[in-house]
Amino acid sequence: MITVRVGVPAESRPAERRVAGLPETVTTLIGAGLTVDVQAGAGRHAHASDAAYRAAGANVVPDHPAGRCEVLVSVQPPTPEQAACLREGDITISFLQPNAEPELVEVLRANGVTSFSLDLLPRVTRAQSADALSSQALVAGYRAVVEATRRLPKFLPMFTTAAGTVPPAKVLILGAGVAGLQAIATARRLGAVVEAYDVRAAAKEEVRSLGAKFLELDLETQGGVYAQAQSEEFLERQRQLIAERVAASDIVITTAAVPGRTAPVLVTNDMLKAMTPGSVVVDLAAESGGNVAASQPGEDTWLGEVLVVGARNMPSTMPVHASRLYARNVTNLLVMMTADGRVAPDLDDEVLAGCCLTHRGELRRELS
Amino acid sequence: MITVRVGVPAESRPAERRVAGLPETVTTLIGAGLTVDVQAGAGRHAHASDAAYRAAGANVVPDHPAGRCEVLVSVQPPTPEQAACLREGDITISFLQPNAEPELVEVLRANGVTSFSLDLLPRVTRAQSADALSSQALVAGYRAVVEATRRLPKFLPMFTTAAGTVPPAKVLILGAGVAGLQAIATARRLGAVVEAYDVRAAAKEEVRSLGAKFLELDLETQGGVYAQAQSEEFLERQRQLIAERVAASDIVITTAAVPGRTAPVLVTNDMLKAMTPGSVVVDLAAESGGNVAASQPGEDTWLGEVLVVGARNMPSTMPVHASRLYARNVTNLLVMMTADGRVAPDLDDEVLAGCCLTHRGELRRELS
Incomplete structure (x- = not known):
């Protein structure tokens, strides 16, 4: 035969x-x-x-x-x-x-x-x-935190030493799909304080179960989705929330990519300029248009003293x-x-x- | 004035x-x-x-x-x-x-x-x-794990997915001073299975308190120090133990440096050849002679399919x-x-x- x-x-x-x-x-x-x-x-x-x-x-x-x-x-x-x-x-x-x-x-x-x-x-x-989309997103979410951690000039965990304390790093994850949830879990493992946002308000429970804070817009939801999603009011409130939390973070990881579609720009250059010098932003959506305006796939880009890492085929790094x-x-x-x-x-x-x-x-x- | x-x-x-x-x-x-x-x-x-x-x-x-x-x-x-x-x-x-x-x-x-x-x-x-020696060793120990993690083509944590399980990485730390203990803590945070060895058998309790296994030589100790330290029998037993555990590890981090003295060679090229392809070894003592025979300060060196990272001023990376x-x-x-x-x-x-x-x-x- x-x-x-x-x-x-x-x-x-x-x-x-x-x-x-x-x-x-x-x-x-x-x-x-x-x-x-x-x-x-x-x-x-x-x-x-x-x-x-x-x-x-x-x-x-x-x-x-x-x-x-x-x-x-x-x-x-x-x-x-x-x-x-x-x-x-x-x-x-x-x-x-x-x-x-x-x-x-x-x-x-x-x-x-x-x-x-x-x-x-x-x-x-x-x-x-x-x-395979999920399994490779799992790898991408984990690697995004590894790549951010090695570029951050600070510790992720808190340390208390004889010379005083250093506080834990603050990590913001945008998008709580498979990659975002794995990024949350990995940053939490390393001792960071983590918060996350997703347009699906229903992602709240999963985010919280990983020990992260879920950022909420003060808007009505229907079936776990913001009722006014894509309205002008929604987009403006979302923009304000993200701007405020990006400014307060040492690491931002964006994961809002939809296969086959152009990713939404969530983080503008003005938002990056408000970050603490030395902060690191990893854009996992860089290949599909980018969640971060300044990202270039496969490249590290400095915007002032903020380092923007444009992911390209992140799973392939492991x-x-x-x-x-x-x-x-x-x-x-x-x-x-x-x-x-x-x-x-x-x-x-x-x-x-x-x-x-x-x-x-x-x-x-x-x-x- | x-x-x-x-x-x-x-x-x-x-x-x-x-x-x-x-x-x-x-x-x-x-x-x-x-x-x-x-x-x-x-x-x-x-x-x-x-x-x-x-x-x-x-x-x-x-x-x-x-x-x-x-x-x-x-x-x-x-x-x-x-x-x-x-x-x-x-x-x-x-x-x-x-x-x-x-x-x-x-x-x-x-x-x-x-x-x-x-x-x-x-x-x-x-x-x-x-x-400052301790504070900078703390940084070096943490960074050694970050640098190993980003070069390892595997996860550190265990994952159970719909496509089956991947086991946790096995990490071996040689030397349980400030840098070694911090390397243990960081690898444990990331979900690795960690074991450690130190010539000071008295380091056992600290190593165990961080959730790692302490490797012991079957030799008499006096006041927490191997009584026969530096004897031929001691060195041969130590060599055998390290060879066996290096071969079983995905990551090895060596930290046996004494400021102002030449570091002892603990990991030979023959030991590296017995490791699984893709494994990573970080030698924090590379600048003072090296615990790993193949390491070069500031360079990544492949020995077969094992990557040897020679540290140079690791604290300066953060x-x-x-x-x-x-x-x-x-x-x-x-x-x-x-x-x-x-x-x-x-x-x-x-x-x-x-x-x-x-x-x-x-x-x-x-x-x-």
């Missing part, structure tokens, strides 16, 4: 250090009756050697596996050239970021490839084990564990569409239908 | 970002009846502006204040050229590191300067508020709070020798006598 071959490439996009398969997930896929080809060097940043992949049962191949496997799994989307090697009926899974890659999407559609984008995974219970979570996510999704060694996605399944982008020459989602 | 003038220079030695006086300590010194001159830009890395020093009552002066003040306080020792400007009876306080700076010491002696080295401060209760503690320490020592606006060190006082290096043309300590 000829088994279905899964290909794991060495990621070729700039500064991508993760990998979509690790020896442990190779073992899982072989257990599901599949064969796995791993491109030589694929795990180098994740410190997984070719020998370790071989020991887990993978074939280590010299080139990008597109066109020599039936299923291609990766972190970043294939390039249009790599995608052009895929054949009708082949399957590919990655963060396809379809709105940013219309040329790639057209190649996938035209070639009859069945493509799944983890960006589009429905947020339902059955899909949680494949939820490739071993980011890859471990991602590889498990993508493997879980693949196993969900595999039975008896055959990969046959059931597009009536809400999870698979939800994240399927192209299939049999059809584009199944409208791009924006 | 002409008041005694205290000078605070902008530090001129390479990569020194701390400052020996801040606006708050200017206020203290003026309260003690002294006048303070601060060199323009002295506080720039500590984010203390010339305007803030002026607001606290200091004179901001354009040049290095040596020779224009009666008391010179600094972090790094003055250069021999700066010291040559000091006059008979002038006082200077810094980390003089006398064994490393024999030429400087000779200038101070020959010019009749009364010099105090914070390296030499007696470890007695009355001296604690001036104990200049606001390192300066705050240092400035308070040096100010406390200066106030100890000041009464009614006159600075008159009583060299019968054990604290002042203990750290006085030169006085009236005499060298009061033997250099090694």
Whole structure:
């Protein structure tokens, strides 16, 4: 019997250090009756050697596996050239970021490839084990605090010494999704005093359960959402609140990004100018437009004596564990569409239908 | 009445970002009846502006204040050229590191300067508020964990996610003095599993009280010290224990430095080769010979897939709070020798006598 071959490439996009398969997930896929080809060097940043992949049962191949496997799994989307090697009926899974890659999407559609984008995974219970957006946001939230901490010229914890006390750092987190909540938890671990804000007033309980203060606007809410959200009054009150709390903080971490959409500017240059010299601002949304007006993706920018860190692919800065979570996510999704060694996605399944982008020459989602 | 003038220079030695006086300590010194001159830009890395020093009552002066003040306080020792400007009876306080700076010491002696080295401060209760070695070791221990954490491609805390669990990082601390204990505390805060070793078996209780495991050699102790310390048997048992625990760790931080002496090599290249790829080792003793054979001060060195970080002036990486503690320490020592606006060190006082290096043309300590 000829088994279905899964290909794991060495990621070729700039500064991508993760990998979509690790020896442990190779073992899982072989257990599901599949064969796995791993491109030589694929795990180098994740410190997984070719020998370790071989020991887990993978074939280590010299080139990008597109066109020599039936299923291609990766972190970043294939390039249009790599995608052009895929054949009708082949399957590919990655963060396809379809709105940013219309040329790639057209190649996938035209070639009859069945493509799944983890960006589009429905947020339902059955899909949680494949939820790579959440797992990578967890990494990003943790790393945002690590990167801020190393740049802050102060301690995060309070210290009482024979030469007197230094107070704990004050940390403000804007956006209390997965990344924001993990940033809160990490800053709290390090002993900082933390406060957080989210347009969803319903985030209050989660924020408080992590030991942080939840900042509230004095406005009516309906079902946990500010009733007047996006009204002029709402935006002005929000602006005032954020300005006041930014000025009082040593570290600000902004996490208000929505995949595929432009992030809202929450922190203006005037707000930064009111901060204590030496303060640090990390903008996790820098790649999607930025929550901080002054941020540039992948760069540290000084605005006066305030350091603005524009995140670029934050999960990639911690490739071993980011890859471990991602590889498990993508493997879980693949196993969900595999039975008896055959990969046959059931597009009536809400999870698979939800994240399927192209299939049999059809584009199944409208791009924006 | 002409008041005694205290000078605070902008530090001129390479990569020194701390400052020996801040606006708050200017206020203290003026309260003690002294006048303070601060060199323009002295506080720039500590984010203390010339305007803030002026607001606290200091004179901001354009040049290095040596020779224009009666008391010179600094972090790094003055250069021999700066010291040559000091006059008979002038006082200077810094980390003089006398064994490393024999030429400087000779200038101070020959010019009749009364010099105090914070390296030499007696470890007695009355001296604690001036104990800059301890305050800066506190900073170094904290920063060692921050620097290791940002280089580790893994989480420190354990995470349980829908895609399974990642275990907590394992951290080994060698040396449980002030820096080592602070490294233990910081790694524990971040959720790591921590173990520590010290040649002083008596360090056990402190290590355990911070939630870490204390590694013990199966050897007799006398008064909390291994009776056979430095014997062949002791050294071989210690080597075996360290080799075994290094191999099992994600992060190793070595802190076994004794000011003025060459640090012992505790971690060999063979030990590093047995570590998991991606592991990180921080050698806080890199500047004094190194506890890690492969470390180079101020450099990151890969040994295979293990990253060795050679610390150089770690406190200087966190200049606001390192300066705050240092400035308070040096100010406390200066106030100890000041009464009614006159600075008159009583060299019968054990604290002042203990750290006085030169006085009236005499060298009061033997250099090694």
